[in-house]
Amino acid sequence: MIRRLYEADRERLMELTGHNPSINLFIIGDVENFGFEQEFMELWGECDSADGPLRAVMLRFYSSYLTYADGDFDTEGFAELVRKDAGAEMISGDAGIVQAFRGKVPVREEKQMLFAELKQMNEQISSAAAAPLIIQKATAHDVEAICTLTDQIQEFAASAGDSRRSLRNALESNTGRTYFAMQDGKVIASASTTAENSLSAMIVAVATHPEHRGRGLATRITAELCAALLAEGKSLCLFYNNPQAGLIYKKLGFEDIGSWAMMYLDKQH
Incomplete structure (x- = not known):
């Protein structure tokens, strides 16, 4: 029944x-x-x-x-x-x-x-040899700056109208977190979680400004975000259908577990 x-x-x-x-x-x-x-x-x-x-x-x-x-x-x-x-x-x-x-x-x-899961970070991921990058954890005060970046990303355009409300709600309710990097006063890359719970979290909105791609920024920010959640004993998961994005995630240690x-x-x- x-x-x-x-x-x-x-x-x-x-x-x-x-x-x-x-x-x-x-x-x-x-x-x-x-x-x-x-x-x-x-x-x-x-x-x-x-x-x-x-x-x-x-x-x-x-x-x-x-x-x-x-x-x-x-x-x-x-x-x-x-x-x-x-x-x-x-x-x-x-x-x-x-x-x-x-x-x-x-x-x-x-x-x-495709649905992928991360339970253990790839140990070869390291930013030690990369250019210095200051990664920050967002608060509600950073919503506008972060969404100004995601507004410019074509794959996020359909949800641009709700992005500010959704991001603010996630940050204020602690059901999600966002890490980001800035240059010249503007956010150039970010990655977020949503639907955080006691066991797992979903990685979403991984974005890099078009003028700053090819520098590994998304990989480094997502790696730091994932490391923080793994340290709390949570597994990470995400959806993707972009082959290029899939390469980034698998480099971090994500494995496809279904559709x-x-x-x-x-x-x-």
Whole structure:
């Protein structure tokens, strides 16, 4: 059966999602940060009995749905929850799980990205021989300067309108952090995390100003950011579909562990 999950279900939810904390960092992070009683967020779980172990979970965060299952699950039952929500915009998660919803929900577009994880930094990464670079940890006062950089990066253009609000919220809520470097009073490179939780974090918004590329700035900043999180006992993960970016991440020690899919829904159903 599928039922709503509440605070009393926290332990069994964490047991299920803890099987793969990197894939489930959004679910784990949202529960740690917001709990179960929020208007913008709901969780459902599939189990054989009310107090039995969960085999699948679905999270609604505003208009986006994220699902995870440990083996076979009631795809039709979860799809019905999505179909009942006229405002539903997207289903995301491990590609193999998301693809199970094909034909069960109205799909407008699908995108897929590689999903990589870092548990141990490549020991050969060193900036000792590189030119001096002062790397700073951002505060809310740095939001405008950092977003002025990311505004110039084509791949971030679609989310430019929300970037300042999202970055400020992450820094003020401690659900993310940003490291950056400046030259002549301007941010020339940065890297951030989001969805930080007790087990893992997502690397996002790795950016270098077009005039400063080819100097290894992104690699050095991302390396320092990752080292800080690894020292806290967290694993790191990220999505990518840019082969050049993939080379940077693998140089640091990231390994591909699967694919992440985003299924955009047709809201005219």
